[in-house]
Amino acid sequence: MTMASRRPVALLGAVLLLIGSAGCELRQAMYDQEKYEPLEASAFFADGMSFRPQVDGTVAQGQLMLDEHFYQGKVQGQLAATLPVAVDRQLLEHGRARFNIFCAPCHDRTGSGNGMVVQRGLKQPPSFHQERLREVPVGHFYDVMTNGFGVMYSYASRIPVADRWAIVAYIKVLQLSQNLEFDQLPAEDQRQLQ
Template sequence: MRYVYFATFFIAILTVSVLGFRGTLSTKPPLELIPDMDHQAKYKPQAESPFFADGRADRPLPAGVVAYGRSSTAADGVFLAADDALYQGKNASGEWLHGFPPAVKVDARFMARGQDRYTIYCAPCHGALGDGNGITKQYGMGATPSYHDVRLRQMAEGEIYNTITNGKGNMLSYADKITPEDRWAVIAYVRALQRAQNGTAADVPPSHQSELGLK
């Protein structure tokens, strides 16, 4: 009987040494003892498909399609992105829009949204202050312009919108990451950054001047 226990003990040790412990890193795909219905005949996002020649289940858009975005509550400008001010940054005569399109409302909430999006998508290169000293600069990113140059301070909002949407120079398009409304929010925040860097003592409201030791 003692030998039976020894043999069992040996098998247990063998099992542990072959199978290892929980949480051990492994490059091999997980074993599935009981597959249940884990893998069903359906496509999930960004999945593979042997059916299509390029092997992907997500189908790229055919050439020339326009995103359809009509909702029952939004104004007609949303339908087929027809609002040129909102979606192109252009005014009625086709020039870059100065100021913000009528479809967006610039308020504190909008500004906070702009700050949020700016911090995620713009700050890595343009820097938290908009001075072009983002973290990527230390890793070899080419010269990123400062927002505080006269050229960019005077640039029309519509042209900034176009830069975010279509990219410019080495900067690629951010249209897939930032929605049109959010792009305007980012522009509002960029304007705030520019104002903050070029402010004077006169810009501080009188009620707060004493906090800065101005009076």
């Protein structure tokens, strides 16, 4: 490279450096501007706080949980008798995976209530195959997971709403697996048993 072509490059570098430092000063000015820090006191508002209270009825984005069936497991205040989600194989597989992770340690993989934690001394939960729990509305299972039941704590903070419904659907599968009428079996299975 000759000297002639090197000089413009140096000049360009100096110009870029200048622009860069101007940007830096601008950033600093915005950083130092007049503003309230979080929870700082304020002489401007009568209550002395810079933080303004929420307007009554404010709902955070994504938290308007109006769907009573989906979010509370209830329909007009009563435990829902139906699932608020469509059931397909994918949902059931997902429910099985979640059940085996979150519920089986106590309820065991079949739902009869002999999980490892119970074998080590925790109160034994009732079997999901007893008549009372076969007949309760599905909303009850959702409610138990959401709000806890007796010594069983709530799973609301650990299992998202949609996953709770997948688990409910899978519990119905477990119940059916132990209590199926002969004529509810697929024709193929009926033939094999006859």
